[in-house]
Amino acid sequence: MRRSGELERAIMxxxxxxxxxxxxxxxxxxxxEEKLAHTTVITVLDRLTRKGLARRERVGRSWRYAPxxxxxxYVSSLMIDALGRATDREAVLVHFAHSMSGSEADAxxxxxxxxxxxxxxxxxxxxxxxxxxxxxxHRA
Amino acid sequence: xxxxxxxxVLIVCCVAAVRPLARAHWVQRMPxxxxxLWQAIGLTLELSLTGLLFSxxxxxxxxxxxxxxxxxxxxxxxxxxxxxxxxxxxxxxxAARLITLVMTCATTARARRKHRDLLRxxxxxxxxxxxxxxxxxxAAAAYCLPGxxxxxxxxxxxxxxxxxxxxxxxxxxxxxxxRQRHDLFLLPLLAWRRLTPRSTTLSEAIGAVxxxxxxxxxxxxxxxxxxxxxxxxxxxxxxxxxQLTTPLGGFAAADTGxxxxxxxxxxxxxxxxxxxxxxxxxxxxxxxxxPLSLFVLxx
Numbered sequence: 001m002r003r004s005g006e007l008e009r010a011i012m013x014x015x016x017x018x019x020x021x022x023x024x025x026x027x028x029x030x031x032x033e034e035k036l037a038h039t040t041v042i043t044v045l046d047r048l049t050r051k052g053l054a055r056r057e058r059v060g061r062s063w064r065y066a067p068x069x070x071x072x073x074y075v076s077s078l079m080i081d082a083l084g085r086a087t088d089r090e091a092v093l094v095h096f097a098h099s100m101s102g103s104e105a106d107a108x109x110x111x112x113x114x115x116x117x118x119x120x121x122x123x124x125x126x127x128x129x130x131x132x133x134x135x136x137x138h139r140a
Numbered sequence: 141x142x143x144x145x146x147x148x149v150l151i152v153c154c155v156a157a158v159r160p161l162a163r164a165h166w167v168q169r170m171p172x173x174x175x176x177l178w179q180a181i182g183l184t185l186e187l188s189l190t191g192l193l194f195s196x197x198x199x200x201x202x203x204x205x206x207x208x209x210x211x212x213x214x215x216x217x218x219x220x221x222x223x224x225x226x227x228x229x230x231x232x233x234x235a236a237r238l239i240t241l242v243m244t245c246a247t248t249a250r251a252r253r254k255h256r257d258l259l260r261x262x263x264x265x266x267x268x269x270x271x272x273x274x275x276x277x278x279a280a281a282a283y284c285l286p287g288x289x290x291x292x293x294x295x296x297x298x299x300x301x302x303x304x305x306x307x308x309x310x311x312x313x314x315x316x317x318x319r320q321r322h323d324l325f326l327l328p329l330l331a332w333r334r335l336t337p338r339s340t341t342l343s344e345a346i347g348a349v350x351x352x353x354x355x356x357x358x359x360x361x362x363x364x365x366x367x368x369x370x371x372x373x374x375x376x377x378x379x380x381x382x383q384l385t386t387p388l389g390g391f392a393a394a395d396t397g398x399x400x401x402x403x404x405x406x407x408x409x410x411x412x413x414x415x416x417x418x419x420x421x422x423x424x425x426x427x428x429x430x431p432l433s434l435f436v437l438x439x
Contacts, residue, residue: 005260008260009260009261009335012261026148051257053257053261071262074258074261074262075262075275075276075277077278078255078258078262078275078293079275079277079279079281079295081251081255081279082283082293082295083281093255093283093284093285094283094286094314094317094322094323094353095281095282095283095285095347096282096283096310096313096314096373096377115159132400
């Protein structure tokens with residue numbers, strides 16, 4: 001049995017690959033490499049939903065699960081955390097040094113909208129600063 | 141009244157010391173000692189502010205803070221209105237500091253947990269780089285996420301522009317941050333930010349302390365890795381930014397930091413004398429001993 005973190009990861013991967021909402025049973029069927037209980041998969045899916053990483057909808061008698069956002073937008077939101085310039089974040093992450101080139105900045109900027117949605121209100125005051133990050137910067 | 145005056149003088153001294161110390165160059169030769177001095181200044185300031193607010197309480201009988209507080213508890217009627225007001229103000233200050241510290245810790249912990257949850261889902265491991273989470277993204281980023289379940293993260297963009305020896309130096313630098321818990325050092329300063337959000341003196345202090353922490357991590361890294369590898373890694377991060385558009389306002393200080401770090405790695409200054417370091421430690425100890433003695437001693 002893998003650690004719960006790895007299981008969450010495997011299940012999120014399955015949801016991302018599916019491209020459409022899946023039931024717990026369907027998710028279980030894609031996780032071929034292990035013997036998992038159906039209830040374990042449901043527990044993990046519920047946990048992911050609670051964390052806001054997955055969302056679910058009732059279809060007939062069963063719940064169908066889908067990722068709350070694309071894998072790319074999550075990567076972008078982590079990179080924005082890493083490259084943004086918000087003072088309060090300083091204790092959250094400690095940077096070595098970082099930088100961004102023009103094209104990378106464009107990619108991040110287009111991903112910003114998604115990240116802002118998932119970040120919610122607590123980052124509203126930092127929106128402008130994240131926006132600046134999109135224009136390219138580096139800092140030690 | 142002499143207690144009050146002493147505390148007031150200490151507060152003025154501490155605040156006045158911030159800018160010169162933040163702009164000093166000698167600190168770069170001894171980051172560890174300089175950080176101890178910063179810590180002493182911070183603690184002295186906190187204690188003196190508390191002492192100043194409480195001192196009206198013990199001014200009449202010229203007692204120390206602790207005897208004064210004890211009297212307030214044992215004989216409340218014997219304390220005059222000014223004394224009670226002072227006790228209230230002092231209590232409020234201590235409460236405000238504690239509450240902002242707890243709030244800062246909580247906000248930080250929440251943001252880290254969120255970041256870590258996502259990281260666990262989308263980063264990957266590389267057998268060649270044990271303990272490092274790799275993020276598939278073309279932008280160059282290397283950072284660490286402090287805390288109980290700490291991690292070091294490097295983007296594929298950064299890996300692409302660094303040689304293996306550079307990567308090992310970057311990882312050693314980040315490990316130094318994590319092992320020495322540099323994030324805890326910044327917490328009290330960031331908590332002050334909530335009480336004085338617009339203070340430029342505080343911004344200078346935070347900037348200076350952050351740069352010293354980077355230099356301390358650089359020094360720790362150089363004990364096991366070559367300083368040239370680390371300097372090269374830093375330079376590659378800054379060269380990558382050469383393609384950037386004009387830097388935005390308030391950006392120059394950070395540039396200076398990167399340049400200063402690279403310069404001191406490339407041409408290390410001669411080892412500073414132990415006497416100088418000792419003198420700074422003595423200064424720090426004296427500074428801190430003053431409010432502490434005022435707390436217990438009657439005048």
